[in-house]
Amino acid sequence: MFLCMAPFLRQGDHLLASRSLFGSTHQVITQLFPRWGISYTYADLRNPAEWESLIQPTTKMIFLETPSNPGLDLIDIEFVGNLAKKHNLILAIDNCFATPYLQRPMDLGASLVAHSATKFMDGQGRVLGGAIVGQKDLVKEIRFMARHTGPAMSPFHGWILSKSLETLAVRMDRHCANALQIATRLEAHKEVAWVKYPYLASHPQYELAKKQMQQGGGLLTFELNGGYERATRFVSALKMISITANLGDTRSIVTHPATTTHSKLSVADRMAVGITDGLVRLSAGLEHIEDIWKDVAQAIEASK
Ligand SMILES: Cc1ncc(COP(=O)(O)O)c(C=O)c1O
Structure with missing residues (x-):
């Protein structure tokens, strides 16, 4: 492309x-x-x-x-x-x-x-x-x-x-609403080290996001306490959410960029753009928010 x-x-x-x-x-x-x-x-x-x-x-x-x-x-x-x-x-x-x-x-x-x-x-x-x-x-x-x-x-x-x-608008509304909900809930979770989502007030460029984006999008990133090991256990413990390198699907997807999409980057290059070993990327799908959250919450518990 x-x-x-x-x-x-x-x-x-x-x-x-x-x-x-x-x-x-x-x-x-x-x-x-x-x-x-x-x-x-x-x-x-x-x-x-x-x-x-x-x-x-x-x-x-x-x-x-x-x-x-x-x-x-x-x-x-x-x-x-x-x-x-x-x-x-x-x-x-x-x-x-x-x-x-x-x-x-x-x-x-x-x-x-x-x-x-x-x-x-x-x-x-x-x-x-x-x-x-x-x-x-x-x-x-x-x-x-x-x-x-x-x-x-x-x-x-x-x-x-x-x-x-023909369905882009309705799908995007749902992706964005689900992503914002998950980001908000993760931010309040004690096992979460940090969360990044453009429409969270804690995003360093929240004002810019509001200015040039109609909503925050379907993707969020976060890291659990425990870095790489915890991220690996979390991803493996998910039951409904699939693990693939893609994003923007009806189904919610998680990716561990450091070992997949961005694994070819040197550690220095990854760090320069904030891809820590524990970073998890979540693409919020169109499922019911409670189904997505149930899976995320149980995987956080199971990965302790
Ligand atoms: C930001 C971004 N641009 C471009 C692409 C490439 O997409 P495609 O594989 O459809 O060429 C990707 C794929 O993940 C992406 O995340």
Whole structure:
């Protein structure tokens, strides 16, 4: 998906990207781009003041995820949008976690927006595909790349996705309501070291979340007292919630990013974006809130 957003980058160009990124996006930037002579700089999402100083004469594009995966850090899209405009840069945003129902980056200055249809857009674990929307001239080049390199959705998946979009709003409302409930209950639990969710007042960027997101999204992260060992026991003790690396499904899902989605990152890289060994990512599904909570609560007890 990310690669399709970058046909504009040439040898000698520079990419400015947020440090907190989906694991495979990080691999493309750090492993493939250098082979093609494209350099990059990672910036801290939480420190927008430094972004302008990291722009180089060869910078062509800014790429970021907000909320980030799995750190759930945010960046002010409007602020970066203005920066991109001032320096005549392409601003590309991965909007997988929020979906267009919760966050509309193009209204805030983005040039391109990516959505993975394997996540909330289909939201039912049935579709392989995605969408990149944006300025017409840029999309034209992306279409050329997609057309000739293969990442095209099958007609069947396209039809399923069109049906999925009819229920996006009602599904997102339920994902968000469940996620907020679980985050609130975890925050009050004595076995929980910390919880992060954009619409919890304790989130360091709560005000920004309220400003640019309609709701907090379907994902939350937390850590139980006891770090890595406890996280492993917790995940293994879940009965209803499945353990997979995906997110944004009808069913609730947990992931342990340090050993799965982000296991290829060095420990230093993981720590730089707050992926501790004990961090658990939960994607709240559409089940009844009490069913989800019952499973989470029993697994917290069983993992003591
Ligand atoms: C934030 C984010 N962007 C992109 C992707 C890639 O999605 P896909 O596997 O559908 O290309 C993922 C997958 O987990 C993701 O979490």
